[in-house]
Amino acid sequence: KAGVTQTPRYLIKTRGQQVTLSCSPISGHRSVSWYQQTPGQGLQFLFEYFSETQRNKGNFPGRFSGRQFSNSRSEMNVSTLELGDSALYLCASSSSIAGVAYNEQFFGPGTRLTVL
Amino acid sequence: AQSVAQPEDQVNVAEGNPLTVKCTYSVSGNPYLFWYVQYPNRGLQFLLKYITGDNLVKGSYGFEAEFNKSQTSFHLKKPSALVSDSALYFCAVRDMGTGGFKTIFGAGTRLFVKA
Numbered sequence: 001k002a003g004v005t006q007t008p009r010y011l012i013k014t015r016g017q018q019v020t021l022s023c024s025p026i027s028g029h030r031s032v033s034w035y036q037q038t039p040g041q042g043l044q045f046l047f048e049y050f051s052e053t054q055r056n057k058g059n060f061p062g063r064f065s066g067r068q069f070s071n072s073r074s075e076m077n078v079s080t081l082e083l084g085d086s087a088l089y090l091c092a093s094s095s096s097i098a099g100v101a102y103n104e105q106f107f108g109p110g111t112r113l114t115v116l
Numbered sequence: 117a118q119s120v121a122q123p124e125d126q127v128n129v130a131e132g133n134p135l136t137v138k139c140t141y142s143v144s145g146n147p148y149l150f151w152y153v154q155y156p157n158r159g160l161q162f163l164l165k166y167i168t169g170d171n172l173v174k175g176s177y178g179f180e181a182e183f184n185k186s187q188t189s190f191h192l193k194k195p196s197a198l199v200s201d202s203a204l205y206f207c208a209v210r211d212m213g214t215g216g217f218k219t220i221f222g223a224g225t226r227l228f229v230k231a
């Protein structure tokens with residue numbers, strides 16, 4: 001099976017702009033989660049989608065949003081970019097079934113966002 | 117709230133020696149614990165998980181982890197380290213959020229294996 005893919009791999013934006021990141025999960029996986037990774041804050045949970053519904057959201061401002069399509073592909077959007085949004089954004093998919101906590105996640109390579 | 121602590125920012129070990137990367141957790145119910153590894157410029161890779169049963173869990177690349185309920189620990193171990201094991205290791209716990217589960221990661225431990 002093909003792994004989790006993320007596009008683009010690298011992005012450079014300026015403050016105030018917006019950005020959309022894309023994630024294609026492993027075929028058959030219906031759960032997609034997004035994380036922000038920075039040297040100072042580590043891995044921070046952004047949100048999780050399952051069957052097009054956001055099931056959980058982390059402690060991020062409303063500028064961070066996401067969605068999931070019927071084919072389980074997911075996008076996240078960051079509006080009004082700030083310098084502090086520079087990070088590696090990771091997408092992960094799992095074969096999570098509702099109510100099951102113990103399925104491992106499979107991560108994509110990430111999108112490196114730099115905000116100037 | 118659930119939490120995960122990795123007390124060491126960095127672990128240094130010589131090739132061929134055993135390695136241990138420490139993790140302690142705090143959960144209110146049954147712990148579902150995971151270890152992931154991140155190589156440079158790559159996403160995280162799943163190594164192993166503990167759900168229930170045997171306290172010693174075996175995973176990929178010769179790694180294993182020991183679950184200790186009384187010490188609330190889930191330390192990652194390998195009997196003989198390889199230079200290629202040098203990477204960033206994350207311990208994680210599954211937490212129930214308002215609408216479902218989310219994964220909480222520790223801060224990560226960088227492992228350096230010297231030849």
